[in-house]
Amino acid sequence: MSWPAASTGPRKRRPWRARPAAVAGFLATLAAGAAQPQQLIANLDVSPQALTKNEARLYFAMHLVRWPDKRPVRVFVLPDKHDLHIAFCQHVLEFFPYQLRTGWDRQVFTGTGQAPTVVANESELIQRVATTPGAIGYASSAPANPNIRSLEVR
Amino acid sequence: MGMRQHLGRTLLTLWTSLAAAESALTADLRESLQIHGFAAQAAIKTSNNRWFGPSDGTSFDFTEIGLNASFRPLPRLLLAGQILSRRAGAMADGTPAVDFALADVELWASPEHRAGLRLGRLKNPLGLYNETRDIPFTHPGIFLPQVVYFDRVRNLVLATDGAGLYGAITTPVGNLALNLLHGQAVVDENVEWTYLNTGFPGDLQPDGNSWLASLWFRSPAERLKLGLSGAILDLRFHPDHSAPYSPGAGTVSIHYWIASAQYSAQTWTLTAEYAGEPLQWRDFGAFPPDRSIRTEGYYVQGTWRPYPPVELMLRYQEGFADRRDRDGRDAEASTNGLIPHYTLFSRIAGVGIRWDITPHWMVRADYERHQGTFILSTRENRDPGRLAEHWDMLGLQLVFRF
Numbered sequence: 001m002s003w004p005a006a007s008t009g010p011r012k013r014r015p016w017r018a019r020p021a022a023v024a025g026f027l028a029t030l031a032a033g034a035a036q037p038q039q040l041i042a043n044l045d046v047s048p049q050a051l052t053k054n055e056a057r058l059y060f061a062m063h064l065v066r067w068p069d070k071r072p073v074r075v076f077v078l079p080d081k082h083d084l085h086i087a088f089c090q091h092v093l094e095f096f097p098y099q100l101r102t103g104w105d106r107q108v109f110t111g112t113g114q115a116p117t118v119v120a121n122e123s124e125l126i127q128r129v130a131t132t133p134g135a136i137g138y139a140s141s142a143p144a145n146p147n148i149r150s151l152e153v154r
Numbered sequence: 155m156g157m158r159q160h161l162g163r164t165l166l167t168l169w170t171s172l173a174a175a176e177s178a179l180t181a182d183l184r185e186s187l188q189i190h191g192f193a194a195q196a197a198i199k200t201s202n203n204r205w206f207g208p209s210d211g212t213s214f215d216f217t218e219i220g221l222n223a224s225f226r227p228l229p230r231l232l233l234a235g236q237i238l239s240r241r242a243g244a245m246a247d248g249t250p251a252v253d254f255a256l257a258d259v260e261l262w263a264s265p266e267h268r269a270g271l272r273l274g275r276l277k278n279p280l281g282l283y284n285e286t287r288d289i290p291f292t293h294p295g296i297f298l299p300q301v302v303y304f305d306r307v308r309n310l311v312l313a314t315d316g317a318g319l320y321g322a323i324t325t326p327v328g329n330l331a332l333n334l335l336h337g338q339a340v341v342d343e344n345v346e347w348t349y350l351n352t353g354f355p356g357d358l359q360p361d362g363n364s365w366l367a368s369l370w371f372r373s374p375a376e377r378l379k380l381g382l383s384g385a386i387l388d389l390r391f392h393p394d395h396s397a398p399y400s401p402g403a404g405t406v407s408i409h410y411w412i413a414s415a416q417y418s419a420q421t422w423t424l425t426a427e428y429a430g431e432p433l434q435w436r437d438f439g440a441f442p443p444d445r446s447i448r449t450e451g452y453y454v455q456g457t458w459r460p461y462p463p464v465e466l467m468l469r470y471q472e473g474f475a476d477r478r479d480r481d482g483r484d485a486e487a488s489t490n491g492l493i494p495h496y497t498l499f500s501r502i503a504g505v506g507i508r509w510d511i512t513p514h515w516m517v518r519a520d521y522e523r524h525q526g527t528f529i530l531s532t533r534e535n536r537d538p539g540r541l542a543e544h545w546d547m548l549g550l551q552l553v554f555r556f
Contacts, residue, residue, distance in 0.1 A: 052265070053374075054265060054324055054326070054374065055265045057374075057375075058265055058324065063268065063322070064263060064265065064268070065226075065229070065260070065263070066229050066230065066260075066263060068264075070229065071229070072185075072186075072226070072229045074185070079513060080513065081462065081463075081513075093375075094374075094375045095375055095376065096418065096420055098459075099376055099418060102292065105286065105289065105291070105292050106285065106286055106292065108188065108190050108222065108224070109190070109220070109222065109236070109285075109286050109289040109292065110254065110277045110285045110286060111222065111224060111232075111234030111235065111236060111254045111255075111256050111258070111276075111277070112232075112234075112258060112272070112277075113232070113258075114186070114188050114224055114226075114232070115188065115190070
């Protein structure tokens with residue numbers, strides 16, 4: 001008779017002990033999200049207002065090379081080891097940077113596709129997206145540039 | 155005079171329109187032209203047997219240099235080509251060759267469906283690594299798993315001169331991609347050394363066109379990749395009739411298929427592939443006799459990236475010349491010991507470390523422990539009696555890319 005009593009005791013209390021931890025975890029997630037609001041950015045002439053996650057993956061993997069209005073897509077990225085590149089890959093595309101690199105290398109070295117243009121830093125990336133028709137890239141926050149629009153990734 | 159003026163005006167008009175076309179093309183070229191390349195040099199040491207040169211000393215006979223260019227003259231047309239120079243012991247002498255040269259026309263493209271047509275010399279999409287087998291930084295290890303991607307007959311499955319159709323479907327649960335190729339296989343003398351066991355006077359050439367197909371499933375974020383790919387081709391021997399002895403005008407039918415699975419996590423990747431190769435020899439006369447066998451090979455490979463520029467690899471592979479005679483004893487008995495049993499299988503355990511020093515430079519080291527010599531080239535090891543069953547291989551490789 002003592003066996004069920006001993007087991008129900010902790011089972012009853014556990015949700016109460018777990019709750020503060022869950023709240024803390026939720027807050028931590030919010031904080032992390034707020035600290036890394038990577039934005040998918042595009043030149044103002046790019047027609048879509050938002051992209052699905054799959055569409056964003058196809059454009060950055062360079063499998064889709066034209067926008068719905070048939071104009072060419074120009075992709076700009078930072079070096080593989082750049083923190084913003086890693087964060088954008090993992091949080092927005094949910095790819096690991098090495099997966100994108102493997103795909104680009106496969107395309108370039110089999111003649112079945114091309115690689116994106118790699119630029120040195122975030123300000124150059126924003127500049128290139130702002131001045132290149134059909135360009136997409138990313139930024140650590142929505143840039144205040146009249147030639148750039150942030151695209152929501154759903 | 156009038157004639158000359160007319161000619162002059164025509165030339166001027168032609169020149170102006172050419173110049174206009176050229177400047178339009180240059181703008182497009184500048185936007186879309188990409189040039190990439192690489193160079194790799196390896197040093198190989200084996201305890202016994204020869205692998206990519208006189209490795210029983212130390213061999214530096216494994217050098218790969220590639221240069222490619224691609225551009226989009228039109229948004230839906232991609233033109234691309236690569237020149238490859240490859241020196242690989244007695245198997246390849248470094249003569250530059252066209253690795254691929256193709257036009258890729260997009261027929262249909264939307265986020266859900268894509269389809270296109272490729273024409274020219276196309277890399278064969280077999281397994282995870284065949285297309286990029288000569289691009290060192292695209293695969294773990296200096297050498298691909300030999301029991302699946304035989305280097306001694308690499309040209310047989312390397313490329314096709316012909317046409318290819320591709321299509322892909324993207325859904326919320328994953329991506330399906332299909333590739334179909336038809337054309338002439340690009341073969342070389344190594345193929346003859348492998349399938350006829352020696353270099354006879356005469357030529358082993360593709361007999362008709364070959365077919366290739368691959369089907370891949372990828373989960374949405376490409377954590378999981380599952381693939382099935384295969385090739386069907388026939389080779390015919392064209393004997394040199396002036397030679398004192400030569401086999402007859404026989405054929406070798408080759409079916410080659412690979413099942414692939416790969417799971418990718420943030421710091422590790424697990425890969426396994428199985429290759430089956432049913433082979434049939436017909437109408438050569440007394441030698442080689444008519445027969446059919448099924449060659450097979452498989453491997454499992456784990457890579458771990460504890461600290462991003464460094465990757466560690468662990469791999470085990472097994473391959474058999476004839477799956478019904480895995481230990482090679484039947485073949486040894488039927489040839490009265492002329493063919494040692496251990497030349498018909500390979501069991502290989504390997505470890506490797508790779509360090510991507512910068513985005514342009516990479517260095518790696520591999521060690522392999524071998525039992526059996528099935529993967530070795532008879533062209534490099536002409537006397538089977540001198541082959542050692544147990545042997546080790548140590549390799550170092552330096553790679554530059556841009």
